[in-house]
Amino acid sequence: MALVECPVCHKRMSSKSPRCPNCDLAVNGDNESAIRIQQIKKAAQLQTHSFIALTLFIVGVVIWFWGGEVAEGKQALAGSVCFVFGFVGYLITRLRIVLNKRKN
Secondary structure: EEEEEEEOOOOEEEEEOOOOOOOOEOOOOHHHHHHHHHHHHHHHHHHHHHHHHHHHHEEEEEEEOOOOOOOOOHHHHHHOOOOHHHHHHHHHHHHHHHHHHHHH
8 A cells, every 4th residue: 555646635545545535536537637637627716817917006196196196105105005915915916827828
C-alpha cells in the first residue's frame, strides 16, 4: 500500500482505496471529465480575480479624478493605493491565467 496523489484534488490517498476520501472521485473510473471540470473551475476563479482587480483599478482612477480636478491629500492617497493595487493585481492575475492555459 502506497500513498498516491488524486488527479483532481491533488491530495494524498491510499493506492488501494477505490475512491478519493477528499473529492469522492472513483480512482478506477474515467477521470477525464472530473479533471476538465476542475480546470474550468480554476479558470473561472482566475477570471473573477481579474475582474476584481480591474474594478479596483477603475475605482482608483475615479477617486483620483472625482470632482473634475486632480486629487489632493487623503483622496489622492486612497486613489493611488486603489490604482496601484488594482493594476498590479490585474497584471499578476493575467499572468496566472496565461500560465494556467499553458498548463492545460
